[in-house]
Amino acid sequence: MVHFLRGEQQHRVISVRYHTATTFVLRFQRDELTFKAGQHVTIGIPDIGEMREYSLYNAPTDDFLEVLVKIVDDGRLTPRLALLKPGEQITVDGPNGYFTLRPGSLDRHHLLIATGTGISPFHSFVKSHPDLRFTLIHGIREASEACDRADFNSGAYIACTSRADDGDFMGRVTDFLKDFQIPADSEIMLCGNSQMILDVWELLLERNIPLERMRQEIYF
Numbered sequence: 001m002v003h004f005l006r007g008e009q010q011h012r013v014i015s016v017r018y019h020t021a022t023t024f025v026l027r028f029q030r031d032e033l034t035f036k037a038g039q040h041v042t043i044g045i046p047d048i049g050e051m052r053e054y055s056l057y058n059a060p061t062d063d064f065l066e067v068l069v070k071i072v073d074d075g076r077l078t079p080r081l082a083l084l085k086p087g088e089q090i091t092v093d094g095p096n097g098y099f100t101l102r103p104g105s106l107d108r109h110h111l112l113i114a115t116g117t118g119i120s121p122f123h124s125f126v127k128s129h130p131d132l133r134f135t136l137i138h139g140i141r142e143a144s145e146a147c148d149r150a151d152f153n154s155g156a157y158i159a160c161t162s163r164a165d166d167g168d169f170m171g172r173v174t175d176f177l178k179d180f181q182i183p184a185d186s187e188i189m190l191c192g193n194s195q196m197i198l199d200v201w202e203l204l205l206e207r208n209i210p211l212e213r214m215r216q217e218i219y220f
């Protein structure tokens with residue numbers, strides 16, 4: 001499929017679906033936008049000058065677009081996105097990015113590691129490739145932050161909770177990885193905050209896994 005660069009366009013909000021008090025899925029009209037799972041768009045609100053990047057959460061075949069957003073308390077954009085109502089307009093640019101499934105890698109195991117809303121591109125992978133062989137390690141504070149958990153094969157999704165012992169593993173993703181045997185053919189993909197990504201790199205390098213086997217999308 002050819003993906004044309006469209007420049008900024010106005011898209012109408014369809015719904016705002018809250019997962020927790022601070023995380024929601026913003027669904028908006030797709031219009032002419034096409035993308036590959038793992039890509040992101042840049043979103044703004046017409047009266048705010050700044051735009052921010054958001055990974056697309058849904059499958060490329062859906063007839064709508066979704067992003068999973070965490071409200072940053074003193075953030076410029078996210079508190080405003082949280083107030084959007086169906087029918088209002090947002091400015092959308094993109095898609096952009098190369099954090100996509102590597103051509104020819106679909107028969108390999110994927111080790112997907114995320115913190116918080118960094119699960120978004122992986123949700124899009126799994127929705128668009130239901131047969132994908134993967135283990136998803138998700139770092140969150142408590143089990144209620146495990147968004148749309150039922151969309152991932154049971155057993156392949158591991159919630160690592162850092163504040164409450166109500167997930168699959170109590171501790172950070174790096175604690176979980178210490179005893180995890182990484183399949184030799186794994187494609188390793190990391191998404192979320194930069195500290196987690198640095199910590200995982202360090203741990204995998206200690207196991208002599210070369211950096212070339214890992215790809216990452218850093219949110220902040």
Ligand SMILES: Cc1cc2nc3c(=O)[nH]c(=O)nc-3n(C[C@H](O)[C@H](O)[C@H](O)COP(=O)(O)OP(=O)(O)OC[C@H]3O[C@@H](n4cnc5c(N)ncnc54)[C@H](O)[C@@H]3O)c2cc1C
Pocket residue numbers: 040052053054055056067068069070071072074075076077078079116117118120217218219220
């Ligand atoms: C390629 C890419 C894809 C991204 N995809 C997503 C996504 O799918 N969902 C999503 O929620 N965010 C995503 N982000 C982060 C997003 O672009 C914004 O930075 C974030 O929403 C904050 O915007 P803001 O204007 O409210 O805060 P700002 O006014 O820009 O920033 C306020 C402060 O919040 C920090 N911050 C940014 N994100 C977080 C966070 N999640 N938790 C805590 N502190 C944070 C910033 O470092 C900054 O110090 C992505 C970033 C990149 C680069």
